[in-house]
Amino acid sequence: MRYQLVIFDFDGTLADSFPFFVEVLNGLARRHGFREVTEAEVPALRRSSTRDVMRQLQFPLWKLPLVARHFKALMNESLHRVPVFPDMAVLIRELAHKPDIRLALVSSNARENVKAVLGDELVQVFHDVDCGASILGKAPRLRRLLKKHGVSSAQALYIGDQSADAEAAADAGMDFGAVAWGYASIESFPSSLTRHVFHQARDIHHALRWPA
Template identity: 30%
Template sequence: MPPISQRKLVVFDFDGTLVDSMPGIVATARAVMHRHGWTDEELGDMSRLVGPPFPQAYSMVYGLSEAEAQQVTEEYRAIYAGLGRDGWPLFEGMDALLGDLKAAGKLLGTASSKREFLLRRGLETNGVLDLFDFPMAKLSDHGDSKVAALGRALAAAGVDGSEAVMVGDRRFDAEAATSCGVECVGVLYGATAPRSELESAGCAAIADTIDDLRRILLG
């Protein structure tokens, strides 16, 4: 397997990796959960919602039934979709890194638990959609996954796992990568997970900053 800096395809997670969406996600989810009678004390650390797919995240974190999670998700999306770019700004320096990766001849993809139309909107409103060769995300809330999105990126690029690297901020990214035979680089600059989570998930490298990530991906 070639060094990470020599991999042909770089696949990014979206939330917490490309964009600083945690404040918008948490604020929107908090408002919706308040409507449903949850207190701030009961909600606790809502950053736990960043990473797992919706609507399942509400069941995983708060024990909501499938029907309750779906209802909360629909209300959440009605608000979140209207936030615009302020709800999902690129991390500072990410646009330059993406440009450098393209200049180095890399193919760029995404594998996100977001629905595909929201992913594309997020990339487009940040002015970077054209940099991505294979922007992949969930096609539906049921019967699709980050593993499937990553698999579609690999297939579209015509590469196997040894020629690709996944970049993500949560264990879900590393687990999806492992399922597809891809190594994962974990990132900490979004403060969505502790280093221990990424280490336990088997990340091949961990970047504290965008500059760290550039060194890992480009050498």
């Protein structure tokens, strides 16, 4: 088996939080002074990179920590509306029984939200749950996990749903797998940084060289 450490993103990868994000986005825009979005614009934004979305919304980088904190607080009040993708829950449980794979999670969301959405059973499957990273600053968290687990970057895979995740994996020197069911559509991922494309959860089995 090639990968020894498999690291998952949370929002849009394990948790189906995009509908909630779209619902609260314009409220965040009015509160924090960036451009509101019409429903018709959402598909095009999903085809854009993370940084391009911020530019299109006239969203300065310095506002990111404050807006992210507000979004996490709103989610915390509506956790019952953010489910885990059922097929991903099944996959995580199956991987938990593979002794030669360690699972980790790196997310920009709050630990409290991650634990509440996943539930105790799934959270305990992960060897590490690293939360609170900046959306554009996950690479140091990924490198820290490599060092902690004594795994080379060639033996690690990061699975996420935004171009910023692909950039973080590249900065950490590890392979990246893009999921097709998250915040961004597959067209938004730079092909040069994307080793795998997962159209459904069971596609991840093939990347891990483990037959479903």
